[in-house]
Amino acid sequence: MKVPFLDLSLQHRALREPALAALTATYDATRFCLGKDVEDFERNFGATLGYPRVLGMNSGTAPLHVACMIAGFGPGDEVITSPFTFISSAWGINYVGAKPVFADIDEGTFNLDPAKVAAAITPRTKGIIVVHLFGQPARMDEIMAIARQHNLFVIEDCAQAVGASHLSASGSATPVGLIGDAGTFSFYPTKNLGGCGEGGAFVSRREEIQTRARHVRVHGSDRRYYHDIVGGNFRMDGFQGALLNVKLPHLAGWTARRRAIAGRYLSEIKLGDVRLPEQPAYGKSVFHQFTIRHPRRDALREHLTKQEVGTDLIYPVPLHLQKCYANLGRGPGSYPVAERAAANCVSLPIFPELTDAQVDQVIRAVNSF
Structure with a gap:
């Protein structure tokens, strides 16, 4: 699938x-x-x-x-x-x-x-x-x-x-x-x-x-x-x-569906070494993205591709390392949390039209890595 x-x-x-x-x-x-x-x-x-x-x-x-x-x-x-x-x-x-x-950013919420x-x-x-x-x-x-x-x-x-x-x-x-x-x-x-x-x-x-x-x-x-x-x-x-x-x-329904999918990911993804996004009590996410972290991110992404699960690398280069901001003089190591996030984050499918069967497939594919 x-x-x-x-x-x-x-x-x-x-x-x-x-x-x-x-x-x-x-x-x-x-x-x-x-x-x-x-x-x-x-x-x-x-x-x-x-x-x-x-x-x-x-x-x-x-x-x-x-x-x-x-x-x-x-x-x-x-x-x-x-x-x-x-x-x-x-x-x-x-x-x-x-x-x-x-x-720099917070480790759990980005x-x-x-x-x-x-x-x-x-x-x-x-x-x-x-x-x-x-x-x-x-x-x-x-x-x-x-x-x-x-x-x-x-x-x-x-x-x-x-x-x-x-x-x-x-x-x-x-x-x-x-x-x-x-x-x-x-x-x-x-x-x-x-x-x-x-x-x-x-x-x-x-x-x-x-x-x-x-x-x-x-x-x-x-x-x-x-x-x-x-x-x-x-x-x-x-x-x-x-x-x-x-x-x-339709926004309220779409948001509810995003939250339902995220709820399943949060409770059913059990892959070792994976870091799921934190959900602090002060705010309830609308899950524009569901972004996980793993030390072998690229290998995980390759595995998911073979399992026919689409992923994306969102913000693989932090802003301070973009060429347009080279004049600011902030090289590698300046913002280590952001740099780690850029290096080990991968985003999973979470749009409202996903079927339950497709959500099942994402969870199985991640857990089987």
Whole structure:
């Protein structure tokens, strides 16, 4: 039995008729840039997931860029983020002329280690970009305490964590993105809520930040042809808004299925030396990925391929070892936990359309290594 790592055609085939009907309506009404479809999605996304204000944008990178602009980061400033993430988590820092500074990650969750964040702070530090990697919320109580102590602007990269919540020490649950000063989402096709192209969203618990982001999104303008601040073109297109409106009602079911598959992996994978992802009590993962670690990762992956189980190596090169960041002078050994993760991680199939039989096959294949 073949088990693909990901098969987007299954989801899109099931939604083909309503998706094409939505696209046709948008096409016929010529609602191509922002407009009703995007406004409907913003309202529905907020109501479904608990966000008071939502701005649709044209990619997952765009809201990160916008957040760095609004934070006022610029030349001479340092912004701390993770070295074990997709590179767009750091791009916004570079786009505004600031310097990315990496802090190592936690062994069990792959997210920023608050102690390492605190150690990376200098007089030039102006903010932190926290990544909720693979759908698992980061340790926000500790990170926010550090940020308040040093008056830092906190951006939450929620690209892989749509639908996830963080449970504070007081016991209250807050959707990711509303804990820091700004939250960003991606609707790239492979995400838990994916469009048919690029898309993203910006949220904030602070109304003044959301208002400024709305102006930045459309050329720094609140009225046509009047530009109060320097902005950009970060508008979501109507087709993506229409498609995401079709998909959004299915997100809760898709998330439940991801969690069910992860639950089976967590309880039934018994391979010696394997390290399964940790599930801390402060946050419930939405399992964008199910990433395991093994000292013989490459041999394990070859074994799974022979068993017709698809896998992927997600982030095999940490950001500080990418050529584009060679000027930062951080060579091998700078962030050992991130480097170990990059060297021994492999991600297993965990998309909602997997059948129980396919899940069985993944578990058997891993355990038989």
